[in-house]
Amino acid sequence: MAFSFRGLEIDKIGVIGSGQIGPDIALYFTKVFHPHGVKVVVVDVVAEALERGRAKLEKKVNKGVETGAFKPEKAQAMLAGVEFTADYQALAGAQFVIEAATENLELKRKIFAQLEPLCAPGAVLASNSSHLEPEVIFEKLQDRSRALVIHYFFPAERNPAVEIIPGADTDGKLVHTLLSLYEHIGKVPIRVGSRYGYAVDPIFEGLFLASALCVQEGLGTVKEVDWLARRALGLTVGSFTAMNLTGGNPLTDHGLEMEGRHLNKWFHSPPLMKQAMESGRPWEVARRGEKVEVEEQRAEKIVAALRGAYFGLVGQIIDSGITNVADLEMILEIALDINPPFKTMNELGVGRALELVEQYAAAHPDFPVPECLRRQAAEGRPWRIDYVRRHDVGEVAWLRIRRPKVLNALNQEVFDQLAEHFQAIDADEKIQAAVI
Ligand SMILES: NC(=O)c1ccc[n+]([C@@H]2O[C@H](COP(=O)([O-])OP(=O)(O)OC[C@H]3O[C@@H](n4cnc5c(N)ncnc54)[C@H](O)[C@@H]3O)[C@@H](O)[C@H]2O)c1
Incomplete structure (x- = not known):
């Protein structure tokens, strides 16, 4: 089995680094992808880090069972979907890897040099670096079109925010696909330009x-x-x-x-x-x-x-x-x-x-x-904050409400912005339909 999404076929995801954040990223992946039979492999070079990471992940999953967030069968399947290992070979053929190892440029470069020949051809190679620009991290990769930064926030299994930072050579279509993929799995991604430290x-x-x-x-x-x-x-x-x-x-x-x-x-x-x-x-x-x-x-x-x-x-x-x-x-x-x-x-x-x-x-x-x-x-005017975004695909205008903090609840401001968009769409001869 594999998870398919707009041309991406994923049956193995790698997480590099079992420190503060790697296990939390892995936990979220196994939560959303285990029903598709996707295997999540966490690799670290330190045995104690792997043990700590495994224990932390298990503790959080078990807590989820206690609070009723997961049924025991789901918890078991989630745990069975994750492997903690020191062996990079376990990543062979992975189609998606997030590196969350120590924040050190030379180390990250070394890790990606190791990953490039090991993963599936065209695999998405992402770094969860907190600061480093993708052009800098991936400078030495052969194929930079599938490499980018995907920056999570603490605690990564619960915090929905994600910054997606493409480099100059990252494939634009892949960036769109990943923004949609992260939304699809319940995260709130934004695209950010490449600059030290990104936006947040x-x-x-x-x-x-x-x-x-x-x-x-x-x-x-x-x-x-x-x-x-x-x-x-x-x-x-x-x-x-x-x-x-x-x-x-x-x-x-x-x-x-x-x-x-x-x-x-x-x-x-x-x-x-x-x-x-x-x-x-x-x-x-x-x-x-x-x-x-x-x-x-x-x-x-x-x-x-x-x-x-x-x-x-x-x-x-x-x-x-x-x-x-x-x-x-x-x-x-x-x-x-x-x-x-x-x-x-x-x-x-x-x-x-x-x-x-x-x-x-x-x-x-x-x-x-x-x-x-x-x-x-x-x-002398207040800031304009767009809660409704328009994106045209051919003759169709897509309107998306983006107030995730309140689960997209409607308020007067949203109604007013929808009305503004409807007027603009109405006046736009090339648009035949609108979808909210
Ligand atoms: N901690 C956070 O809340 C947070 C949030 C966003 C981004 N980040 C970023 O995520 C990355 C990891 O952060 P962290 O706080 O988990 O760091 P950490 O120091 O807690 O863990 C890093 C782990 O990487 C491992 N490691 C070192 N070399 C390795 C290698 N060659 N292969 C595999 N594993 C290796 C270390 O053994 C360690 O367990 C950093 O780039 C950091 O900037 C962290």
Whole structure:
């Protein structure tokens, strides 16, 4: 048996790396593909990592049985569909491989050089790198047309957000197929242009830096700033708690240093991070259920700094041209569980959002004020956020509602945008039919 989807025939999927995220990616694959008889093979070079990965996957599947998410027979089939091995040969003939090994360019290149002759001809070769551009990772591949970055978010089996980043040589048709495939299996993919860190991580890591700077500048303690990030940004957990949960210190440390080289000089790994890594201790954040009191004047300063940094970071991504307002709005809300930035700016007033960014930039001179935000404020209009997207295929216009956070629930804004699209379609002589 195999899973067939628009020309892709998959009966074996490889996941390289059984660290923090590899087993979670494998878990999702086996959940959706086991009914099609697809085998998921997880390869790591460290025996303990394989054992830990297998145990973690089993624990999550068993928890799913306890909570009623999976029937015991499904759980058994899911587990039987995954193999953990140190033997790369087990990947022979795989049609789809996601590499989630250590974030190191030379290592990733070595792994893909190994995979290219081993996998089925034309197999999709994807990296889950957090930062590296596909052109850089796949530079030495013979056939780059089927290679790209597919970037997941923690926890990968539950977080539906996925960034799909094609390189200059990636086949455009394959990119469309993969965007549809990921939607088909219940993920929320967006296409992002190739740039260091892509769309989301410079914001995620930038917010960590902004939080750390608040602490370093004496505005509050780690615990206070972490707590106030919820109020400032609507986060379920602050940046420091996120580091504790994901074991993200080394990745963020490296990401921030590299972003300083690739994006702008404001990005750097702060001394606070270096100290935390040296001590090896988790960040001191509020315990579950603990409330943190911060006097209002200081709290307001912290909230203003975090919002200024957030709106600025989001605008910098739009300025870079690698994504658009609607996709960034959607993916940030889903990937990071954070207030949607453009709707939040609209509620606050775009002029006020610009003021917050300007204040932040005045206190942090290397922090760029985005042009798109200046323009939007000058126009005196709220951001336009498209919740309904139109895509024409021949004589048919396809309208897609994209509000995954609320399962595409209809509201007045969606009705208004549908009405606008219907009028445009009505006036468009080449369109014979529309599908919602
Ligand atoms: N942790 C996250 O939440 C997260 C989120 C998105 C993307 N990523 C990216 O995913 C990748 C993996 O991240 P992680 O946090 O799981 O890292 P990790 O350090 O926890 O795990 C990496 C694993 O790769 C293994 N490995 C090293 N060399 C290998 C080789 N030649 N073949 C097979 N396995 C090898 C290591 O033994 C280790 O178990 C990185 O590129 C990271 O940037 C991680």
